[in-house]
Amino acid sequence: MEREQHVPIDPDREVTVCCGATEGLNLALLSLVNPGDRVLVFEPFYENYLPNLVTCGGMPEFVLLEPPHWHVDEMQLRQAFQKGIKVVILNSPANPTGKVWNYDELKLLAQLCLEYDAYVITDEIYEYIVYNGKHISMMALPGMKDRTIVVNGFSKTFCVTGWRLGYTIAAPVLTEAMRKIHDFLTICAPHPLQVAAVTAMNFAGDYFRNLAQDYRRKRDLLFPALEAIGLQPVLPQGAYYIWTDSRSIDRDGEVAARHLAQFAQIAAVPGKCFSCPDRDLVSGLRFCFAKKDSTLEQAVQNLAHFKVQLGRQ
Numbered sequence: 001m002e003r004e005q006h007v008p009i010d011p012d013r014e015v016t017v018c019c020g021a022t023e024g025l026n027l028a029l030l031s032l033v034n035p036g037d038r039v040l041v042f043e044p045f046y047e048n049y050l051p052n053l054v055t056c057g058g059m060p061e062f063v064l065l066e067p068p069h070w071h072v073d074e075m076q077l078r079q080a081f082q083k084g085i086k087v088v089i090l091n092s093p094a095n096p097t098g099k100v101w102n103y104d105e106l107k108l109l110a111q112l113c114l115e116y117d118a119y120v121i122t123d124e125i126y127e128y129i130v131y132n133g134k135h136i137s138m139m140a141l142p143g144m145k146d147r148t149i150v151v152n153g154f155s156k157t158f159c160v161t162g163w164r165l166g167y168t169i170a171a172p173v174l175t176e177a178m179r180k181i182h183d184f185l186t187i188c189a190p191h192p193l194q195v196a197a198v199t200a201m202n203f204a205g206d207y208f209r210n211l212a213q214d215y216r217r218k219r220d221l222l223f224p225a226l227e228a229i230g231l232q233p234v235l236p237q238g239a240y241y242i243w244t245d246s247r248s249i250d251r252d253g254e255v256a257a258r259h260l261a262q263f264a265q266i267a268a269v270p271g272k273c274f275s276c277p278d279r280d281l282v283s284g285l286r287f288c289f290a291k292k293d294s295t296l297e298q299a300v301q302n303l304a305h306f307k308v309q310l311g312r313q
């Protein structure tokens with residue numbers, strides 16, 4: 001946080017190592033949200049956020065962002081805040097959209113948080129997978145240090161998604177509250193993994209640069225194949241997912257996902273997994289390109305065959 005975002009942190013009082021960003025998110029929500037509190041969630045959202053809100057009794061207030069730009073509308077945002085938001089869940093770079101929040105968007109959100117006395121829980125697990133420019137943490141915005149909980153982890157940066165090793169960064173008063181829960185939830189993250197993570201954090205700078213370059217190559221391998229079958233993919237600015245519109249296969253993203261699994265041996269996740277449960281029909285499909293190049297090359301071939309079959313229908 002100090003090196004990348006120039007925010008001085010006291011590791012003893014402001015950092016809590018935990019079992020993945022998954023635990024970190026739960027700690028942040030359980031410590032800030034009382035039953036009935038409103039929590040702003042940008043949709044499409046990472047699918048864990050809603051079950052996590054059920055656990056702490058938070059009431060989601062959705063703000064829908066739309067492809068291809070996932071533009072944040074000030075009026076829409078202000079209207080949500082006027083309903084009495086206590087906490088905002090922010091995820092940048094985002095799963096599933098690939099949106100990377102820019103400085104002006106973060107500034108707008110920060111201003112509203114200051115005006116309406118709201119906190120931000122910012123899930124920054126894809127911080128090093130950004131294709132243009134650099135990730136900006138909400139914690140680095142003026143006035144936001146003490147009302148932001150950063151949730152981060154090692155899964156994505158070091159390709160160890162099964163390890164579930166993460167951490168939170170927050171002001172001492174928030175950290176104290178989270179540690180009370182952490183102590184009785186998991187006590188601590190496995191020690192050998194923590195030792196390994198220290199080694200990883202000290203990797204040379206080019207490790208972090210190569211990471212984004214590697215994923216860019218993978219993104220650029222899969223993207224044209226999705227375009228060719230009419231899925232109107234949205235070029236992600238970060239993270240390793242591509243959001244598409246399922247309608248060239250089926251209006252319902254779930255039906256389209258089944259077709260793809262059956263006829264192209266490709267697993268995509270239906271958009272409704274990332275949407276407000278009341279939304280009727282979601283024509284979205286998310287593809288993940290965190291795969292070996294050979295797997296992606298096979299997927300491209302399968303999609304080409306699938307396209308021929310689609311043309312015959």
Ligand SMILES: Cc1ncc(COP(=O)(O)O)c(C=O)c1O
Pocket residue numbers: 019020021022023046091094095123125152153154155161164165166
């Ligand atoms: C946005 C986001 N947050 C958190 C996680 C989970 O993080 P961890 O592996 O550290 O529990 C994921 C994993 O897919 C994710 O996409």
